Amino acid sequence: VSExxxxxxxxxxxxxEGNDVxxxxxxxxxxxxxxxxxxxxxxxxxxxxKAEGRVLALDEVEPSRFAREISADKDPRQTEVVLRxxxxxxxxxxxxxxxxxxxxxxxxxAGVDFSNAPEPESAVLLPVDxxxxxxxxxxxxxALTGRSxxxxxxxxxxxxxxxxxxxxxxxxxxxxVLVDLLGSRDRVGYELQAQIAIADEIASAAELxxxxxxxxxxxxxxxxxxxxxxxxxxxLMPPDRDLFR
Amino acid sequence: VSExxxxxxxxxxxxxEGNDVxxxxxxxxxxxxxxxxxxxxxxxxxxxxKAEGRVLALDEVEPSRFAREISADKDPRQTEVVLRxxxxxxxxxxxxxxxxxxxxxxxxxAGVDFSNAPEPESAVLLPVDxxxxxxxxxxxxxALTGRSxxxxxxxxxxxxxxxxxxxxxxxxxxxxVLVDLLGSRDRVGYELQAQIAIADEIASAAELxxxxxxxxxxxxxxxxxxxxxxxxxxxLMPPDRDLFR
Numbered sequence: 001v002s003e004x005x006x007x008x009x010x011x012x013x014x015x016x017e018g019n020d021v022x023x024x025x026x027x028x029x030x031x032x033x034x035x036x037x038x039x040x041x042x043x044x045x046x047x048x049x050k051a052e053g054r055v056l057a058l059d060e061v062e063p064s065r066f067a068r069e070i071s072a073d074k075d076p077r078q079t080e081v082v083l084r085x086x087x088x089x090x091x092x093x094x095x096x097x098x099x100x101x102x103x104x105x106x107x108x109x110a111g112v113d114f115s116n117a118p119e120p121e122s123a124v125l126l127p128v129d130x131x132x133x134x135x136x137x138x139x140x141x142x143a144l145t146g147r148s149x150x151x152x153x154x155x156x157x158x159x160x161x162x163x164x165x166x167x168x169x170x171x172x173x174x175x176x177v178l179v180d181l182l183g184s185r186d187r188v189g190y191e192l193q194a195q196i197a198i199a200d201e202i203a204s205a206a207e208l209x210x211x212x213x214x215x216x217x218x219x220x221x222x223x224x225x226x227x228x229x230x231x232x233x234x235x236l237m238p239p240d241r242d243l244f245r
Numbered sequence: 246v247s248e249x250x251x252x253x254x255x256x257x258x259x260x261x262e263g264n265d266v267x268x269x270x271x272x273x274x275x276x277x278x279x280x281x282x283x284x285x286x287x288x289x290x291x292x293x294x295k296a297e298g299r300v301l302a303l304d305e306v307e308p309s310r311f312a313r314e315i316s317a318d319k320d321p322r323q324t325e326v327v328l329r330x331x332x333x334x335x336x337x338x339x340x341x342x343x344x345x346x347x348x349x350x351x352x353x354x355a356g357v358d359f360s361n362a363p364e365p366e367s368a369v370l371l372p373v374d375x376x377x378x379x380x381x382x383x384x385x386x387x388a389l390t391g392r393s394x395x396x397x398x399x400x401x402x403x404x405x406x407x408x409x410x411x412x413x414x415x416x417x418x419x420x421x422v423l424v425d426l427l428g429s430r431d432r433v434g435y436e437l438q439a440q441i442a443i444a445d446e447i448a449s450a451a452e453l454x455x456x457x458x459x460x461x462x463x464x465x466x467x468x469x470x471x472x473x474x475x476x477x478x479x480x481l482m483p484p485d486r487d488l489f490r
Contacts, residue, residue: 224453242406
C-alpha cells in the first residue's frame with residue numbers, strides 16, 4: 001500500500017430506531033462513486049446505536065444516592081445511566097467516571113453519550129454487541145452492493161496521559177484488526193515484537209473526514225489490503241496482560 | 246473536508262547522523278508528484294532520531310544492578326538504556342517498563358527502540374526535543390519546496406486496555422494538533438465538551454501506508470484544513486488533570 005483514500009459518507013440523515021443503516025451507507029457511498037472490493041466502511045457507533053434503539057430517555061431514569069453524590073454540576077440522571085452501563089469503575093473524579101463496560105471496553109462515561117442524541121433529554125448507549133452490529137451491517141452491505149467490504153463500528157475514546165479523543169474500533173467484521181509483527185524482522189535482522197492495531201488506526205483516519213459537528217457519521221477507507229476476520233474484541237487487552245487494571 | 250489522501254513517501258534510504266531529512270522527504274515527495282500547500286508531512290521519529298545522532302551503541306552501556314535484576318531474558322544493556330531515558334517508572338513488569346520520558350511522554354521502554362536501529366547492537370532514542378525537530382524540518386521543507394506544509398514527528402505507542410500499537414504525534418509544527426469542540430453544539434443543541442486529538446489521528450492514518458517492515462518512514466496527508474501552530478507537547482495531559490499518574 002502506498003496510497004489510501006478516506007472518503008466521507010455525506011448526506012446520511014438523522015437515524016432512528018429500525019432504520020436500515022446499511023441502505024443509508026450504500027446510498028451515501030453511491031453518491032461518492034460506489035463501494036469497491038476491499039473498502040473498509042467505517043460508521044460511528046452513534047448511528048448504529050440509534051438504529052438499534054439504544055437510546056434512553058432521561059425522564060425515565062431515577063438517580064441513586066451514589067449517582068447524586070458524584071454528579072457535581074452534572075445531571076445526576078446522566079451519572080446514573082453511566083453507572084448502570086459500567087461493570088467496573090476504573091477511575092472516578094466526580095463527575096467524571098472512567099469505567100469498564102460489559103463489552104470489556106474501558107472508556108469515559110462507560111461509553112454513554114449525551115451529545116448527538118436524538119433529543120436533548122436522552123442518552124445513547126453503546127450497541128449491545130458491536131461485533132455483531134458490524135457483522136450484520138457487513139452482511140447487508142455485501143448483499144446490497146455485491147462488494148466485499150470490511151466494516152468497523154467506531155467510537156471516540158480519551159486516553160490516559162494524552163489530551164483529546166481519538167476514534168477507535170469497537171466492532172469489526174470482514175477485516176484484520178491487528179497486524180502481528182511477531183517473528184518478522186527489520187532491515188538489520190532484529191526480531192520485531194509489536195502488533196499494530198490497524199483497525200484503531202483506520203478508525204482514527206476515518207474520523208478526520210467525519211467531525212462531530214459536521215454530521216458525517218461514516219467514511220470509506222480505500223486502498224488497504226486488510227481483508228480478514230478480526231473482531232473488535234480482539235483489540236481488548238487480556239486481563240492477565242493488562243498492567244492498568 | 247470530505248476526502249483525504251494518505252500517500253507513502255517511498256524510496257527514502259537508510260538515514261544516518263547528519264543526513265538532511267527534509268531533502269530526503271522533498272525528493273520522495275517529488276517522486277509522488279510534489280508537496281502542496283496544506284499538506285501534512287508525517288515522519289517517524291526513527292529517521293529524525295538517526296539524523297540527529299540519537300543512537301547509542303550497546304557495547305558502551307554498563308547495566309546497573311537494578312537493570313540486571315529486571316531484565317529477565319532481555320539484554321540488560323537494553324534495560325539500562327530504557328532506565329536512563331526514564332524520569333518516572335509508571336509500570337514495571339520485568340522486563341517490560343512503561344515510563345515517562347523527559348518530554349512528558351508516557352510509553353513503553355521510555356521511547357527507546359531496538360528495532361530498525363542502524364546496527365543490531367544499538368538503540369535509537371527519542372529526539373531531544375521533538376517539537377524543535379518538527380519545526381526545523383518544516384522550516385527546511387518550506388525553504389526547499391516553497392510549500393506551506395505542516396509536519397508531524399510520530400512514534401508507535403501501546404495503550405492501556407487495548408492490544409497493539411497506534412502511531413501518535415510526539416512533535417508538531419505548522420498545524421493544529423487539537424480541535425476543541427468546547428462550546429460548539431450538536432444538532433439538538435447539546436454543548437460538546439470534547440477535544441479531538443487530530444494530530445494523533447493524522448499520525449495513525451499515516452502509519453497505514455508506512456508499515457515497520459516495508460521501510461516507508463514517512464507519508465503525506467492531503468486534503469485536511471489544519472494549518473496552525475500546535476505543538477506535540479500540547480497533546481500531553483497536564484498532571485493535575487491526569488487520572489492515571
